[in-house]
Amino acid sequence: GENVEQHPSTLSVQEGDSAVIKCTYSDSASNYFPWYKQELGKGPQLIIDIRSNVGEKKDQRIAVTLNKTAKHFSLHITETQPEDSAVYFCAARSQAGTALIFGKGTTLSVSS
Amino acid sequence: GAVVSQHPSWVICKSGTSVKIECRSLDFQATTMFWYRQFPKQSLMLMATSNEGSKATYEQGVEKDKFLINHASLTLSTLTVTSAHPEDSSFYICSASPLYSSYNEQFFGPGTRLTVL
Numbered sequence: 001g002e003n004v005e006q007h008p009s010t011l012s013v014q015e016g017d018s019a020v021i022k023c024t025y026s027d028s029a030s031n032y033f034p035w036y037k038q039e040l041g042k043g044p045q046l047i048i049d050i051r052s053n054v055g056e057k058k059d060q061r062i063a064v065t066l067n068k069t070a071k072h073f074s075l076h077i078t079e080t081q082p083e084d085s086a087v088y089f090c091a092a093r094s095q096a097g098t099a100l101i102f103g104k105g106t107t108l109s110v111s112s
Numbered sequence: 113g114a115v116v117s118q119h120p121s122w123v124i125c126k127s128g129t130s131v132k133i134e135c136r137s138l139d140f141q142a143t144t145m146f147w148y149r150q151f152p153k154q155s156l157m158l159m160a161t162s163n164e165g166s167k168a169t170y171e172q173g174v175e176k177d178k179f180l181i182n183h184a185s186l187t188l189s190t191l192t193v194t195s196a197h198p199e200d201s202s203f204y205i206c207s208a209s210p211l212y213s214s215y216n217e218q219f220f221g222p223g224t225r226l227t228v229l
Contacts, residue, residue, distance in 0.1 A: 046219060
């Protein structure tokens with residue numbers, strides 16, 4: 001089955017800096033890769049996603065890149081703000097099933 | 113759009129009692145709903161997948177007789193924790209996939225904090 005590895009587990013940046021979180025997946029048939037932001041005590045919020053037929057997608061300060069050959073995808077946050085502090089999860093969905101497989105999460109801390 | 117609600121947001125119960133958690137998709141119909149469990153500082157663990165009108169599919173190691181799932185309509189799924197024990201205390205989160213979605217996007221509810229005394 002699908003396995004998703006996520007790095008780093010924690011990331012601390014200064015306000016205004018960029019943050020990059022990387023994930024790798026094992027199933028070459030996976031075709032959907034969402035990213036979720038989870039604040040303490042709340043449910044995950046979908047912030048951006050990318051499909052396997054696209055290499056890059058951007059939404060304001062957030063971008064996701066996908067390298068199908070290497071089976072990895074990354075989340076890029078530019079001009080970070082304190083409110084970006086949260087736990088970020090990557091996920092992948094194998095074409096064979098409907099359940100998302102999640103990485104273990106990255107705790108992002110943005111200090112002002 | 114794509115809002116998912118859960119009720120209650122938190123619940124405290126005595127050991128041996130049953131607790132029901134509701135998950136509703138408010139502005140879309142969901143072919144599939146998922147139930148996850150999350151321990152502190154850990155990732156989401158898929159418990160089961162439910163499709164409207166059919167039996168839920170449980171992940172390995174999840175007791176179907178303990179975690180009863182009912183998906184009676186395209187907008188409502190319920191999770192009942194039967195004979196709850198302190199080890200069942202956790203954060204339970206549901207998600208739903210819109211009927212119109214070909215890529216099975218999942219939108220999550222706000223979660224339910226269960227504490228069993």
